[in-house]
Amino acid sequence: MSLFGSSPPTEPARERNSQSLFEDERTNGAANSSIFDDGDGSGPSPWDMPTPKKPAKGGVVKTLLPPTTVPESYLDAFDTILESGFGAGTSSVTLAGAKKVFEGSGVDADAQARIINIVTGGQEPSGGLGRNEFNVLVALTGLAQENEEVTLDGVDERRQNLPEPSLPAVQQMKTAKVSENTEDNSPSSRHTPAPSQQSPPEGSPAKSRRLRRDSLENLDADPWGSPALHKGHSHTISVHNEATPSTNGTTAARPLGGAPAGTRTTSAFTTHSEVPESTSPTLANDDASAGQADGSGAGWGSFGNPGQGGLVGGFGSSGDDQRSQANLAGSRSLGGGRTNRHIEETVTVTLLPEKEGVFMFQHRNYEVKSARRASTVIRRYSDFVWLLDCLHKRYPFRLLPLLPPKRVAVNGRHLATDSNFIEKRRRGLVRFANALVRHPTLGQEELVKMFLTVPTELAGLRKQVSNSVQEEFVGKQLPPDLEDALPTNLMDTFDTVRSGVRQSAEAYINLCTLLERLMKRNVGIAADYLRFSTALINLTEHSESAYATDTNDVPLLNEGIKSTAKHLTTSQTLLEDEAKTWDEGVLEDFKKQRDTLVGVREMFDRRDRYAKDNIPYLERRIESNEHKLQGLINRPPNAPVKPGEQEKLEQAVRTDKQSIVDQHARGVFIKECIRDELLYFQQSQYHISKLHQDWSQERVKYAELQADNWRALSEQVENMPSGD
Numbered sequence: 001m002s003l004f005g006s007s008p009p010t011e012p013a014r015e016r017n018s019q020s021l022f023e024d025e026r027t028n029g030a031a032n033s034s035i036f037d038d039g040d041g042s043g044p045s046p047w048d049m050p051t052p053k054k055p056a057k058g059g060v061v062k063t064l065l066p067p068t069t070v071p072e073s074y075l076d077a078f079d080t081i082l083e084s085g086f087g088a089g090t091s092s093v094t095l096a097g098a099k100k101v102f103e104g105s106g107v108d109a110d111a112q113a114r115i116i117n118i119v120t121g122g123q124e125p126s127g128g129l130g131r132n133e134f135n136v137l138v139a140l141t142g143l144a145q146e147n148e149e150v151t152l153d154g155v156d157e158r159r160q161n162l163p164e165p166s167l168p169a170v171q172q173m174k175t176a177k178v179s180e181n182t183e184d185n186s187p188s189s190r191h192t193p194a195p196s197q198q199s200p201p202e203g204s205p206a207k208s209r210r211l212r213r214d215s216l217e218n219l220d221a222d223p224w225g226s227p228a229l230h231k232g233h234s235h236t237i238s239v240h241n242e243a244t245p246s247t248n249g250t251t252a253a254r255p256l257g258g259a260p261a262g263t264r265t266t267s268a269f270t271t272h273s274e275v276p277e278s279t280s281p282t283l284a285n286d287d288a289s290a291g292q293a294d295g296s297g298a299g300w301g302s303f304g305n306p307g308q309g310g311l312v313g314g315f316g317s318s319g320d321d322q323r324s325q326a327n328l329a330g331s332r333s334l335g336g337g338r339t340n341r342h343i344e345e346t347v348t349v350t351l352l353p354e355k356e357g358v359f360m361f362q363h364r365n366y367e368v369k370s371a372r373r374a375s376t377v378i379r380r381y382s383d384f385v386w387l388l389d390c391l392h393k394r395y396p397f398r399l400l401p402l403l404p405p406k407r408v409a410v411n412g413r414h415l416a417t418d419s420n421f422i423e424k425r426r427r428g429l430v431r432f433a434n435a436l437v438r439h440p441t442l443g444q445e446e447l448v449k450m451f452l453t454v455p456t457e458l459a460g461l462r463k464q465v466s467n468s469v470q471e472e473f474v475g476k477q478l479p480p481d482l483e484d485a486l487p488t489n490l491m492d493t494f495d496t497v498r499s500g501v502r503q504s505a506e507a508y509i510n511l512c513t514l515l516e517r518l519m520k521r522n523v524g525i526a527a528d529y530l531r532f533s534t535a536l537i538n539l540t541e542h543s544e545s546a547y548a549t550d551t552n553d554v555p556l557l558n559e560g561i562k563s564t565a566k567h568l569t570t571s572q573t574l575l576e577d578e579a580k581t582w583d584e585g586v587l588e589d590f591k592k593q594r595d596t597l598v599g600v601r602e603m604f605d606r607r608d609r610y611a612k613d614n615i616p617y618l619e620r621r622i623e624s625n626e627h628k629l630q631g632l633i634n635r636p637p638n639a640p641v642k643p644g645e646q647e648k649l650e651q652a653v654r655t656d657k658q659s660i661v662d663q664h665a666r667g668v669f670i671k672e673c674i675r676d677e678l679l680y681f682q683q684s685q686y687h688i689s690k691l692h693q694d695w696s697q698e699r700v701k702y703a704e705l706q707a708d709n710w711r712a713l714s715e716q717v718e719n720m721p722s723g724d
Helices: 057-064 072-083 095-102 109-120 131-145 152-157 168-184 319-331 381-394 419-437 446-453 462-466 490-540 554-584 586-610 615-633 645-681 684-719
Strands: 347-351 365-370 375-380 408-410 413-415
Touching: 057 131, 057 152, 072 095, 072 131, 072 168, 095 109, 095 131, 095 168, 109 131, 131 152, 347 419, 365 419, 365 446, 375 381, 375 446, 381 419, 381 446, 381 462, 419 446, 419 586, 490 554, 490 586, 490 645, 554 586, 554 684, 586 645, 586 684, 615 645
Parallel strands: none
Antiparallel strands: 347 365, 365 375, 408 413
């Protein structure tokens, strides 16, 4: 489920007829787990788990070769046939168009019939063949040309090295299309009526290369994909502390909706409870609510020698730290370092070349360096995971950065040592670390400071620190005016933002995938330019013998050909440089914005899981205990009663009332916290502006370099012999 690869395949959905949620599904007859297995007829073992039903062959054909897994020639062939009048809609081709693949391919009639039967399932397709089915047809044609077995199993075995068949008919259609475009663009065809009546030529990119919906299907899955993507996965959810609340750790900001404070709806026990003397005094203003922490570690607790503040001063934030972070809240931006006028902290993460550990238990280390803190530490991936887990427990209602996955699965094979994946994971750790230190609250957290500055390994401290983590609201009293300061339409604003963020996150996930594909295509075009240049150089070696009748013009001819080859190589270098710039620049910017949107989405999901209370139940229990207590008080003098029963009921009533007060205060703090996080999230829109501005400037720069390159070529080839 990662941008670095596809998720492990989930089981196909199955209908359940049982009434029990946990009842095992009944199976009738044998079932095979392989989508291409013919079955052996054996019955199911009583010790085996139920196996998924064998999917229909038509479903296999539609999912076997998605567009992201096939060579470029497959995509070009489909587009050529679709644009040559054989379309059955905007995303499928007719069966007659698909049969054009066989013309001139050398595949005999029997093999053609077998391929059509496999792809269509023996039935005439009503809506034509989609891109995925067409890919299977081309792959089967390639197998037939190589005299291999024409089956779906054969295609599946060659998924990593698909055959690229010779398709003369498709090539002729493509050449004819190019010729039409050339004629349409010739000077004689440019005499058209008024510009307002012009129609775009057939060869225009808008028509020749449409973005079709089916070409976006089956893209690589992403760890930050939609929740529906993870149905059926056994994801474990860590249990977070739900202790009693304390004050919020950031300054109170202006209301999101700007609406005046309205009447609050609270329990009758939230305003008449007795406050124990041992609790901290009520905070009466915004500065106090911004984080007047107690001296015992502010909810993290302390450990080590008694009487000391714990390791690195404890894992809470002092009042001064909280005030200073509140002053910085207005100047913080998304962890991009490009949208803020102030100099932001930058953390670099470098992969160390040597692995650590023995044999099967080796792991990679990362050098984490912060210039502002003048610190360099060595951390492993599990240290980052532990840090995020602690932050989830302490700050469940804040915008927490995302971690890249430890490993991904591509075509059923788990990748953890692939060099490309390791580099993507390192960049993900860079985004995580920078988003963390630039957050106005998380950046001031003592645990984060320890992670970035303490040079020793964290393995010995993990368990001890994890057990000391408490939610940021623990041990704080609700300021009397905080709830009234929140706008009455705050929950409506939350719902609106959540809906927009969910849609935007899905869009950015797809945009990142598409941008990676565009970048890879640039690299592929650059490689073809180099091949073309090499072929031209080889061509000059045979020019003299080819034109041996009169070799006077051959030197000038060869000089022009070599100039073209030289400028093709220059263009190839520019394309590779541009792809690298995209990879390190705009793609990372898009991923930062994607991570931010997904982080907001997950923050709302955590609110649904952890912001619950049991106030209605406690109110009913208090009413019942007060009724029992009244009966004990009004009992007859000689009535038997258990010793201490009245005191127990009184204590239970007091405890439940205090619990209601604490839970209500926690709910107010959660609303304030999410409101402040959304105000911080607002700054990411300026990152989007900067992203598009920078990308457009990069495109202009490389377009001008390419134009200069071809302009220089046009001047050099002027001296080539023309026969005049």
